Amino acid sequence: MPLKIYNTLTKQKAEFLPQNPPVVKMYTCGVTVYDQCHLGHARSLYIFDVIRRYLKYRGYDVQFVRNITDVDDKIINKAQEQKKTSQQVASENIASYDRDLEALGIARADQEPKATDDIPDMIQHIQGLAQKGFAYPIDGDVYFDVRKFKDYGRLSGQSIDQMLEAVRIEKDSKKKDPLDFALWKKSKPGEPSWASPWGEGRPGWHIECSSMSMKHLKTQTLDIHAGGRDLVFPHHENEIAQSEALTGKPFSRYWIHHGLLTINGQKMAKSLGNFITVQEAISQYGVDNLKLFFLSSHYASPIDFTEEKILEAQKARRHFVEFMDKVHGWSAYPGQPMVPVSDDDFGKVDAAVAAFTAAMDDDFNTPQALAAMFHLVDWGSVLISAGKEEAFRYALLRLSELFGLLGLEVKTAQELPEELRELVRQREAAKKNKDFTRADALRQEMRSRFHLAAVDTVSGITFIELEWKKRMRHAN
Ligand SMILES: [Zn+2]
Structure with missing residues (x-):
């Protein structure tokens, strides 16, 4: 019997056919290290670990990359709040993330690139997009011109109007279109920054994944790109636009999304007092019980922790x-x-x-x-x-x-x-x-x-x- 996977891109469950079997090139969006990992992260990490193990069991040679986002608005905000540098916040949370993986018994990815190690590749990617007319710089920022990419909205199955409703429309934006997103952000004083053709700045979040996945998996077309349902729009939609605009090739053959986790029917949030870190969950419930709880629901379904x-x-x-x-x-x-x-x-x-x-x-x-x-x-x-x-x-x-x-x-x-x-x-x-x-x-x-x-x-x-x-x- 063939292995079948539900593909968010085609909205169908279809036979899994990687590009060059038995090789499977798989990428998942990793954590943004601005805080400790919580129960929702544990589900994501574990479910994709199971999928990776199962593909191996089925005889595939899985090459697995899971990145770490260590430069981002959330990290910068946290650093300001805690009067630390962004690097300090990132390295503290990476250490905690490593402990979580170890305690959960989640296998390490074949490569776990950090965004800050791959900035030159991201700059090159953005330059390529600018040359092809898909990106435009304004005052040290660089944006992706969404209207130029005809397939925009295919993954999330939304029209431009629906997507417009979902994005925040900034009043004084210099962007050509409210849907355009930042590829490169000019840095403010005190923020982490790198030299670029557009001046000192840092990459946008979306470009990190496009660039790191293709670089470390050594391909322009991934077999599987995985992540949480909340990342479909805009993050994964943007990853597709940036990647395909540059290469002219399909970015990923299969898109797998896991459902989100709630606690007693509520979204997990520190403000609601129902935030459970991975470490707390492990010490309270034990690793196997958590895993059996995750396995008790299909990965694509939402799961309620009670x-x-x-x-x-x-x-x-x-x-x-x-x-x-x-x-x-x-x-x-x-x-x-x-x-x-x-x-x-x-x-x-x-x-x-x-x-x-x-x-x-x-x-x-x-x-x-x-x-x-x-x-x-x-x-x-x-x-x-x-x-x-x-x-x-x-x-x-x-x-x-x-x-x-x-x-x-x-x-x-x-x-x-x-x-x-x-x-x-x-x-x-x-x-x-x-x-x-x-x-x-x-x-x-x-x-x-x-x-x-x-x-x-x-x-x-x-x-x-x-x-x-x-x-x-x-x-x-
Ligand atoms: Zn990503």
Whole structure:
């Protein structure tokens, strides 16, 4: 089955066909480092991390660039507010962003260019646009002449009039048209600035992405350009105009946009007191629970963060952990004969994994993919009850593969102390060698040293209930 992606540009879900398979050149608009990252950023970073991982899993050679905007009006305003330099504000927030990525377990992009490192490329890009008649300078600023670019509005599907309503019309503007946007801004005293053919200044936000994506992906046509829904207009519309006006080629084959996050139905804002930073969210809810919460909605849909939804995510995680505990804790009775396993036992495991892949192939439908994982767990539990060891261990193996694919850390083995894991290994070896006296002695040792609550026996199968797990369950 082919992988299908909903493309904002064509407003259709269509087969994903990169320009030069298996290479996929993917760019996402990164953060503007004027503040700490919040829960909305975490969703954006994580969802695109999942898409990137899945493309790799599907055999694509993904080249991924995620920029950092470290020169911008918001940074300059913050610096003035805090009586710092723009560089100080940017570097503090980059450090915090790095910590967030690390804590969330989001893979680093292949390249993470900072806007301030690529200013000469942006100047060159603007010069090219001016030569082609798409840009005009006025008093040290340079604007893009929107009326010259006939496809303007295609991505956001708006008419010029609709777009005019959306932009703020400045009274004393020197622009030819209210929709024209700044490619280069003359700097005021005290602002970060670079020398250019139009005098001291700095790049506009939109040109940064056009220039950095093409430069670092070494192409004029990206395969995937991704970002938040709020960036469609004007940011991405402007990126297309600037890039295509210069190169005459399509800027990106696919445009992917994630929906926005609200908190209890409200937009997140410091003024509303519902602003949750990534660090706060992690310490309060845990990384896996946040990720399961994000996966529970399709990436393109809006997502509302509520206490109830995070409880559902916790429940989902516990469901996985319990299954893994059962597998790890499972041991046959001494002398119990091996239960024969049929092709169907394995086949149903594979079918659940195939359902997962089919869901992900359908525009990365993560809620459906999660449902397939629950089917896998349910079937695995049936296999455990039947004592079909080979088959349920296989189920666990496939499940772990999917956890890895989604960047989830759900692993019980990780939560077990190393000495206990060693005893489990020794006991498994003893059982394999039919040394049941030793296996029994090891079980006694595990029980006494690690205060195992009980050894439950359900239809002849032994489960180990760990005291620490019981405690966790009560704590939750
Ligand atoms: Zn961008």
